[in-house]
Amino acid sequence: MRELSLNILDIAQNSISAGATLIEITVDENTQADRLTVCIADNGRGMTPEQVRTVTDPFYTTRTTRRVGMGIPLLCMAAEQSGGSLDIKSRFGQGTTVTATFVHSHIDRPPLGDIKATVTALIRMNPQLDFCFIHTFDGRSFTFDTRQLRVILGDLPPDTPEVAEWIGGYLDEQEKILSGVLIPDEND
Ligand SMILES: Nc1ncnc2c1ncn2[C@@H]1O[C@H](COP(=O)(O)OP(=O)(O)OP(=O)(O)O)[C@@H](O)[C@H]1O
């Protein structure tokens, strides 16, 4: 997998399969500390300590269609190959937090990729679930939370084409401001 945003999509898919209603995705980039941290936290069914221990093993999966689960081992490998590590905290019946750290400048660190597309796709495909996305870059940050969006939208579901398009445009703009490509409009 060449882009972290695809790993994130994969890990968030696990949260959805685990029956989560709220999924929080945080990307924290700190060039001073030379760290990139990706965290996916959910309120799904969680795992037992035994499950957590075996989950980074590619031959462990509760899926019945295919024997080998690759989502977590792939992210684990990507983190370890770029000087970082993977940590899973889970409480059975309460939820799971998957945290991957990377050395930001490491030559083998995959690029973040199209995170806007990942977040937009998750929201569009799961309009009944809530997503909170926080991206921080050297202390500057922005948050996109579907719970806040719902207040504005009222009965309009977030997968309505116009709304989905607006979300994409908003995330695109925020990502550009964060990366310094775009100067924020003082009037906004
Ligand atoms: N957020 C989560 N909540 C509860 N269980 C989880 C969560 N993430 C992973 N698991 C458990 O860990 C197993 C392994 O996950 P992993 O993503 O590596 O493989 P998979 O989802 O089974 O298959 P694949 O991702 O290749 O389609 C899952 O089958 C599931 O039982």
Ligand SMILES: [Mg+2]
């Ligand atoms: Mg998976």
